[in-house]
Amino acid sequence: MSDLLQSKIYKLKGKVQNYAWGGFDYIPNLLHFENKEHKPCAEYWMGAHPSAPSMIQLGNEEISLFEAIQKNTANILTEEVFNKFAELPYLYKILDVNEMLSIQVHPSKTEAEKGFDREDAAGIPINAPHRNYKDKNHKPEVMIALGEFWLLHGFMSLESIEQRLTEVKEFNLLIPIFKKQGLKELYRFLMEMSQEEVDTILVDLVKREMRRKQNGELNKSMPGWWAAKLFKENDEVVNVDRGVFSIYLFNIVGLQKGEGIFQAAGIPHAYLEGQNVELMANSDNVLRGGLTPKHIDVPELMKHTLFEPIVPKVMKGESVGTIEKKYHCPVPDFDISKIELNAGNSYKALSASPEIFIAIEGGAVVNGTNININIKKGDCFLVLPSENYSITASGHCELYKAFVQI
Secondary structure (H helix, E strand, O other): OOOHHEEEOEEEEEEEOOOOOOEOOOHHHHHHOOOOOOOOOOOEEEOOOOOOEEEEEEEEEEHHHHHHHHHOOOHOOOOOHHHHHOOEEEEEEEEEEEOOOOOOOOHHHHHHHHHHHHHHHHHOOOOOOOOOOOOOOOOOOEEEEEOOOEEEEEEEEEHHHHHHHHHOHHHHHHHHHHHHHHHHHHHHHHOOOOOOHHHHHHHHHHHHHHHHHOOOOOOOHHHHHHHOOOOOOOOOOOOOOOHHHHHHEEEEEEOOOOOOEEEEEOOOOEEEEEEEEEEHHHOOOOEEEOOOOOOOOOHHHHHOOOEOOOOOOOOOOOOEOOOOOEOOOOOOOEEEEEEEEEOOEEEEEEOOOOEEEEEEEEEEEEEEOOOOEEOOOOOEEEEEOEEEEEEEOOOOOOEEEEEEEO
16 A cells, blocks of 8 residues: 555546446447447446445556555545545446436435434345445435436426326326325325236327337427337337336436536436436435336335426536536535547646546546556546646547545
């Protein structure tokens, strides 16, 4: 670990996560490896989460960033970050969403602590598939699109929901519940239905949407597109996932490259399709409500969901000079910026917290105190606090930087 004291810039190697919803090419192409086994490559984790920490290169050796922080806390985190968070407070990811992710919400910090302690006291193993709380942290998150990206984000306006229930004939029977008992009780009714009741409402709807999609009558801004995507053309439409209800009740948001969105605790959401950079608090707490074979806990989901209409706020980033755009996040755990360089451009900064970069396009040279490293597309590196450094490109280069708000 003495080597860590001699330099303040290190290459990192993250961890690829092979979840079933992932794509097969984007992350392998980004990281320059051949996906010979044709595994779905869903996420690339960069950070110090104990379940999948990045590896830090120390000369010819590698140790996990989690272990490096344990052994050299003050130099990597700073006293201020350690006193506030006791760890690297963010987890940084690249996602390639090929199939829809689960309908989900994330708990607040207080509720995560309660839930973790409750499940611990019940003797539920930390890696049990039915465990909701893997740690005591909240999980606010920001994502920035790397191309066209589609997601569900919060409930539509009450007027839009009533219109949707009226326009879709299978939903007409739900109108009295919505009008008399409100949004929360409507959602509870849908989430607590038996599978037989779900199919009674959704089978004919999904079949119709599949025909409409095949006939070119739908586009990705329409819920029917995503309901139809769940089944292939010749599939038997049975056991329809109750998450389809959420597709018709939530905002469908389409983002273009460089646009982002922040998701606070309690906002129900689901990623639908595309690639993004994602930054979140250092947590793996997810409460699921559909579009997934994973554990669903309806009472816990209901307890933490914000049952209020949301108007999605698309983040464009605020320019800092001509090279950097910052996407300010309303939490202390993390912030993120995009850095675009052209030949001869340099980005110069003094790090105030541990910073993790990933190069999305192009290459550059990173110069620090007594060190310089060459980086190419897909490379990831760590800059320790209190380092004056510069990044200089020989051509077009695009990087994203994660850091702590100090």
